[in-house]
Amino acid sequence: MAEAMIATAPAAAPTRSAGQRLAKRLGPIALSLVVPLLLLLGWHLAVKAGMTRLIPSPAEVAEYMVDFAVGGIWDDAFSATLHLHLLASASRVYGGFLLAAVVAVPLGLLIGRIELVRQLLDPFLQLMRPIPVTAWLPLSMILFGLGPKSAFFLVFLGAFYPILLNTIFGVKNVEPRLFEAASMLGCRGNAQFFRVVLPAALPSIFTGLRLGLGLAWFVIVVGEMTGVPQGLGAVIMDGRTLSRTELVICGMIVIGIAGFVSDRVVVMLMNRALRWSPMHRG
């Protein structure tokens, strides 16, 4: 008996621990799905109960989504056009975002480090900052015309400030000790810019990039209200004009997923670049 128990105990242990490991991995995923599934259920029941005529049920939206993506169900103007709209929006989002990053990061480094540049630009930029991106819409339509350029500009504007402000913050908060260490090791003046300031500010710069990219997806709908033929914002606006709520919801879902995936990509890059920082692991 005793021997049998000894024999079975180690055999049982690994299977249980494997099961536990699986549960440990799936646990958080399952938990994160609870609220969305409950909301879906609530939505479904509310539509079933006839609380609204204007909103389609989740199943109907899912069906439209399939049609929107691959077509073959309704065959209307929007069938199988998802990739076109997604590509149009993504190119504007990433284009505007990258341009904002290319301008805002160097500018933030300069403002944070050089007093003259700060005095020259900071008051002006602070004054422009409270103006919401949406308020720029009419002006940008005049400046850039009806079309993709205007959307591009608004995305740029939306992503610009979070990147700029976080870069400045990062530069200003470099530990003074590191400048002392660098200078006594023979790294002085402008050389400190690349060897101390930039790497030390990198965590803040990444925070800015994350926020900026998030805002870029946020602004794209507004940007694409300006009469562009393609783009997820345009789909949502068209859906609204045509009273096709399912189209609006499909556009919302695609933007949500695209924004989420973009953010994960930035987080992945961030984790790679900031392996040295214990605060940025995982």
Next chain:
Amino acid sequence: MAEIPILDIRHVGKTYTLGDARIEALRDANLTVKKGEFVCLIGASGCGKSTLLRIVAGFEQPTNGDALMWDKPIAGPAPDRGMVFQDYGLFPWLTVRENIGFGPKSRGRPKSEVAETVERFVNLIGLTRFADAHPHQLSGGMKQRVAIARVLANDAEVVLMDEPFGALDAMTRERLQDELLELWQRTGLTVLFVTHSIEEAIFLADRVVVMEPGPGRIASEHRIELPRPRDVSSPEFNEVRRELGARLHSHHAKKAA
């Protein structure tokens, strides 16, 4: 005085201005250090010992007097005077290797030479296994070894140490003290070491400089004649400790009176 001292501090004073207030951190300090000497600065907080060290490092300019190295005024921080900070001051985004190579690389040394220097010092401090680790993965003792190595790898003639072992536990501190002495004896470095521990000062130094606060100044100097390696539990060591302790306390008593 045929021999030129490596460090010559002449009537050095430092006054900070904070708004309307003027704070005299250091008054009329005089000190000469010969090449290869191990000098400890000791005293209560506010005695100006860190200020004096930072003036020698070139981080601060004296308000009065002259700070000279090899008879030339110290103009600013430079690789010939390496500083070891209590909080390490390592670059968190660089590995152990890269931290040690930072100085030689900044000074434009060829790549192969930098790599060779780095390997030598990584081995010297016994961190071969951690050579590619980042500072946050190291213990305090390891970090301080890296901080010392990066200064030595950069050909520092004078090593300035500002309570370098103050944040370490007692066992690690003792081990690093031994390692530092061994390095010092092997390389002929000049060390200026700030501490507030009498025992640490007597264990390490050729000469102990006692400083006192209000305003910060040098009160007395004591040559430690104990043969090395020193035994902290020996009666001779204790006698020196008692003597120096009495000196420190009498300075404080005089000030309090």
